[in-house]
Amino acid sequence: MPRRVALSGEFGTDDVDALCRALAPVTRLTSPEQMLMNFSELRDLSASALAVLIATLRTACSRGLCDPLAGYVPPRSPTLRECLDPDRLAAQLESPSDISANDGDGSRFSGCAAFCNHEEIERAVAAGLKWLKLWSDDEQIETSLAVEAIIWDLTVNVLQHADIDGGVVALKLRPDWDELEIAVADRGIGIRRSLAKNSAFEGLADDSAAVSTALAPGRTSTPGMARGTGLYVSKLMLTDNGGTLTVRSGRARISIPAHEEDANALEDFDGTLITAIARMDKPLDLHVVIESLERIGGLPSLPQPQPAD
Numbered sequence: 001m002p003r004r005v006a007l008s009g010e011f012g013t014d015d016v017d018a019l020c021r022a023l024a025p026v027t028r029l030t031s032p033e034q035m036l037m038n039f040s041e042l043r044d045l046s047a048s049a050l051a052v053l054i055a056t057l058r059t060a061c062s063r064g065l066c067d068p069l070a071g072y073v074p075p076r077s078p079t080l081r082e083c084l085d086p087d088r089l090a091a092q093l094e095s096p097s098d099i100s101a102n103d104g105d106g107s108r109f110s111g112c113a114a115f116c117n118h119e120e121i122e123r124a125v126a127a128g129l130k131w132l133k134l135w136s137d138d139e140q141i142e143t144s145l146a147v148e149a150i151i152w153d154l155t156v157n158v159l160q161h162a163d164i165d166g167g168v169v170a171l172k173l174r175p176d177w178d179e180l181e182i183a184v185a186d187r188g189i190g191i192r193r194s195l196a197k198n199s200a201f202e203g204l205a206d207d208s209a210a211v212s213t214a215l216a217p218g219r220t221s222t223p224g225m226a227r228g229t230g231l232y233v234s235k236l237m238l239t240d241n242g243g244t245l246t247v248r249s250g251r252a253r254i255s256i257p258a259h260e261e262d263a264n265a266l267e268d269f270d271g272t273l274i275t276a277i278a279r280m281d282k283p284l285d286l287h288v289v290i291e292s293l294e295r296i297g298g299l300p301s302l303p304q305p306q307p308a309d
Contacts (some may be wrong), residue, residue: 150237168186207249211254
């Protein structure tokens with residue numbers, strides 16, 4: 001008898017905890033098992049929720065623990081039915097697929113793309129920018145460069161630090177809110193365990209301290225040229241834009257600017273979810289951030305690992 005995993009309702013940007021609880025039967029599998037994946041009652045997903053959903057199913061699939069399509073029940077929502085079409089979902093679970101445009105109720109959902117290497121990230125970035133140009137009124141080259149930088153930095157972080165076979169990036173545009181959501185999720189080792197590889201960060205008290213450290217400039221488990229800059233540069237761009245950057249890993253979630261819900265107890269999240277929400281009615285400019293960093297002398301020096309005793 002297959003185990004049932006029923007997803008229902010709306011999982012917004014701030015409701016990923018509820019999605020994690022719903023997906024708990026998948027994340028806790030230790031041996032192969034048949035799952036009945038019922039998406040029929042889903043009404044809406046944020047880009048963050050879609051990225052977490054696909055990353056979770058993809059990890060379970062790659063480890064041979066379940067076949068989510070064996071008992072697949074598609075969503076009724078036209079928008080989600082396209083995003084979670086069995087053929088497209090199978091491609092996302094087995095190998096990377098391009099982001100593609102589709103229309104929703106009050107929002108336009110890009111779908112998502114899985115990535116395992118730099119070439120696949122480049123393909124996802126190109127598809128995302130093409131989709132954004134199709135639906136957005138903002139044709140400024142600065143916006144495209146900034147979106148490209150955010151996607152690139154957040155996805156490359158997965159390849160460098162997650163210790164897992166890639167992750168998932170998703171985009172969603174809400175024209176009525178003038179907001180673009182970019183989400184990158186992986187089900188890897190998480191920020192705290194990644195930073196602990198660098199002996200300079202072995203004493204981090206908890207997941208919250210680890211996420212705070214990751215948001216500071218130059219903090220990385222792999223010191224070297226241009227390392228530890230991605231999250232910090234994205235944070236500066238989004239702050240200047242009036243948007244938000246939220247990082248979730250383990251039991252911690254920290255938002256810039258701060259969000260009162262961040263202090264709530266969270267479902268443990270194996271891996272990392274990074275959500276960037278940019279305002280499309282305000283400038284989003286990478287060059288402004290780079291110039292401001294140059295004026296203050298660039299990024300602080302990177303911490304070096306301490307020699308072992």
